Amino acid sequence: MSNLQLLFDAPVLLVQLIADGILVGSIFALAAYGMALVWGVMNVINIAQGEFVMIGGYVTYTLYSLGVHPLLGVPAAAIVLFVLGWAIYRLVIFRVVDRDLFVSLLATFGLSILIQQLLNQIFTSDVQSADSGLDTLFLFDGMVTVPHIKVVAFVLTLAIAGCLVVFLKSSRLGQAIRATAQNARAARILGIDTDRVYAATYALNAALCGAAGALVVMTWVIQPFQGLAYTVRSFMIVVVAGLGNLPGVIVSAFGLGAAENLAGFILGAEFQIAFVFGLLVVVLLVRSHRLKRQRRYLK
Amino acid sequence: MLGKLKPLALAAAAASLCLAGGAASAKVEGDTIVLGAAVSVTGKYSTNGKHTMNGYNLAIETINAAGGVEVAGKTYKLEIVYYDDESTPARGAQLAERLISQDGIKFLLGPYSSGLTKAIAPVTEKYGIPMVEGNGASRSLFTQGYKYLFAVLSTSEQYLAGAISLAAEKAIAEGRKPQDLTVALAFENDPFSQDVRAGVIDDASTYGIRVVIDDKLPKELNDMSATLTKVKAVKPDILVVSGHSKGAATAIKQIADMKVDVPILALTHCEAADVIGKFGAKADYTLCATQWAETMSYSDDLFGSAADYAKTFEAKFGYVPPYQAAESSASVQTFVDAFQRAGSFETDAVRDALAATDMETFYGNIKFDESGKNIAKPMALRQVQNGSLVVVAPTKWAAAEMIYPRPKWSDR
Structure with a gap:
């Protein structure tokens, strides 16, 4: 508990931890939006989410090694992944969209293994990273340091979230996506090409992951087998926030980021991820308890 | 290119399997000593697996080019049978079984990483097959009382x-x-x-x-x-x-x-x-x-100094050898030295010769303690x-x- 003592002695550390957590959470939020979208609209849990993030990272890394500034990798990775997402939908996902959830879980799990190995073949298992060349922000006499890249990631996430909300609310495609999410059959009767909507949704998800990957490669390091962490975190963020709740996704991503960092500091890094899993269990228990009570009411 | 080579490689693999079936007891065929190794060609260790394989290959090529290995008056060439362990320990153990019982290999070189070595060592131990490795440093490998495991590298602690x-x-x-x-x-x-x-x-x-x-x-x-x-x-x-x-x-x-x-x-x-x-x-x-640096002043007769080794390696593979490659080459040298001193291919004689190893290589001095780890190289x-x-x-x-x-x- 000496770590806790440390926090009381120097509360400024708390600022560092929470700031770090929220900024990091914003990157998770990007991948989590995508997952929430695909899950909500198509009823597919995309296990390959983390691998899309890694592909986005490698797209950016490739551009970076060709001399392009990695920040340009954010739109570039989004575009590449959009196309790739569309292709994957046309090849694989459309076959599993109306099937049992278990089938799509298996299919995307297979995809994730395939992508890992392909990335490994192309880029080798070496750890890669791209240097954004951005500096670090010093606050409180240098006790709190915030790398600019994390701030950039934060702002970008909020901007993309804003765009996404506007897009879903007001654009034709966005409205079609929402209609399909509410009732696919009714949407089809009203003349919406749900197959196209699904393809667009999946591609959009991939694009979001791509953007997240570009930020990941600038903030941390990437490796073909690092994707799982992002899949798991997206999953948790979506579960905590609930489906179809974009602001909820952002808040829960920030909260999880901060909670994770605090747990890592106080309990030690070995409990950083375990703590978050524990939190997930608690959230699920509380939720199922509440649901049960509600059900009794309805009877 | 690859597409053309593949059927050929397959045919070669099939042929060698037939051969192995024919002469299952000895893995010294004519004038060739066949060593076996499971290394990570795919999966998360593939980069270091490649270094390991390059190290092994450079050693056997250099040794063969220098005339081969002289054992009891006869000269032999070296050859290695590789399998891809996909960076998974379970697969590594399977492949070790296969190398030993199906392919009849009697001398194994180590895989990459402690995890893979840990999975393979019980298998080589069970069959009494000597294994010399240069990429499994975990100290828990040397507390099990293994008798057929020898490591040329310094242990992890x-x-x-x-x-x-x-x-x-x-x-x-x-x-x-x-x-x-x-x-x-x-x-x-x-x-x-x-x-x-x-x-x-x-x-x-x-x-x-x-x-x-x-x-x-x-x-x-x-x-x-x-x-x-x-x-x-x-x-x-x-x-x-x-x-x-x-x-x-x-x-x-x-x-x-x-x-x-x-x-x-x-x-x-x-x-x-x-x-x-x-x-x-x-x-x-x-x-x-x-474990090793090319600037250190170790040397031997085969590769010359550490710097010479680095030069040969770079000329062949196009990159400066990381220590993972150097210790792999040294593993092959250790085997060769033991064959020569044992004067036979009896696994137990080779095992005893390995245990008595005391040599200088470009990679550093090699001398094993009871548990099989190298104690002569810091x-x-x-x-x-x-x-x-x-x-x-x-x-x-x-x-x-x-x-x-x-x-x-x-x-x-």
């Missing part, structure tokens, strides 16, 4: 222990007591890194150095900021991080991003993560543990100075003084 002694030396030179020093540890939660940690803790306690942070990083974690925040707060004298390539890259990147100032930073896997190539000046002043520490790695410890091979303390980020 020695990796960063030198950094602690170096820090203590510096403290004494400055007129401080080592007991006043503090050390922060951040190690990945896997067998290898935890062994490295055990060695560091042992050394710290001999000097009375206090451990103020002791974090175990989960494998899935690629963010050290919580640990580094703690480091900034408690200001230890030494920060030691080990977590394979990912750990090294993450540490260098985040320490620079968060501007963490610490007088000594010591890592493993600097070369594997290519910290200098990837992070440039951010990697400066870092201490890196290495670990070295190199420091990144102006973008290149310079040996700073042990003093016998030191090319330069350690730059101490690391300059503060605000002064760089």
Whole structure:
């Protein structure tokens, strides 16, 4: 508990931890939006989410090694992944969209293994990273340091979230996506090409992951087998926030980021991820308890 | 190209399988000694698996070109049968079974990584097949009483222990007591890194150095900021991080991003993560543990000096050999030396000859203790100075003084 003592002695550390957590959470939020979208609209849990993030990272890394500034990798990775997402939908996902959830879980799990190995073949298992060349922000006499890249990631996430909300609310495609999410059959009767909507949704998800990957490669390091962490975190963020709740996704991503960092500091890094899993269990228990009570009411 | 080669390779594999079926008992066919190895061609260890394979291949080619191996008056060529263990221990164990019982191989070279070696060693032990390895450093490999396992490399608990002694030396030179020093540890939660940690803790306690942070990083974690925040707060004298390539890259990147100032930073896997190539000046002043460096003054008759080995290797494969390749080449040399001294291909005779090994190679001296680990070669520490790695410890091979303390980020 000496770590806790440390926090009381120097509360400024708390600022560092929470700031770090929220900024990091914003990157998770990007991948989590995508997952929430695909899950909500198509009823597919995309296990390959983390691998899309890694592909986005490698797209950016490739551009970076060709001399392009990695920040340009954010739109570039989004575009590449959009196309790739569309292709994957046309090849694989459309076959599993109306099937049992278990089938799509298996299919995307297979995809994730395939992508890992392909990335490994192309880029080798070496750890890669791209240097954004951005500096670090010093606050409180240098006790709190915030790398600019994390701030950039934060702002970008909020901007993309804003765009996404506007897009879903007001654009034709966005409205079609929402209609399909509410009732696919009714949407089809009203003349919406749900197959196209699904393809667009999946591609959009991939694009979001791509953007997240570009930020990941600038903030941390990437490796073909690092994707799982992002899949798991997206999953948790979506579960905590609930489906179809974009602001909820952002808040829960920030909260999880901060909670994770605090747990890592106080309990030690070995409990950083375990703590978050524990939190997930608690959230699920509380939720199922509440649901049960509600059900009794309805009877 | 590959498409054309594949059927050929398949045919060759089928042919060799038939041959193996025919002469299942001996894996010395005519004038060829066949060694076997499962290495990681695919999967997460594929980069280091490739280094391992290149090391083995360079050794057998060089030995064959120099006339081969003379055993009991007859000259033999060397050959290696490889399988891809896909970086998974279970597959490695299966393949070892296959090499031994199906292909009839009697002498095994090690895979890459401690995890794979741990999976294969029980199999070689069961069949009484000698295995010489250069890439499994975990000390738990040498506490099982294995009789057929020999490792040419220094074991993991020695990796960063030198950094602690170096820090203590510096403290004494400055007129401080080592007991006043503090050390922060951040190690990945896997067998290898935890062994490295055990060695560091042992050394710290001999000097009375206090451990103020002791974090175990989960494998899935690629963010050290919580640990580094703690480091900034408690200001230890030494920060030691080990977590394979990912750990090294993450540490260098985040320490620079968060501007963490610490007088000594010591890592493993600097070369594997290519910290200098990837992070440039951010990697400066870092201490890196290495099994071997091409600047050291070891030499033998086959490859010449360590520098000669590096030159031959680079000419063939196009990159400077990391120590993973060097120790793999040395493993083959160890086998050859044992064959010559045993004067036969009887597995137990070769095993006994291996146990009695006492030789000098370009990679360092090799002499095994009871448990089969090499006790004649120390670990070295190199420091990144102006973008290149310079040996700073042990003093016998030191090319330069350690730059101490690391300059503060605000002064760089």
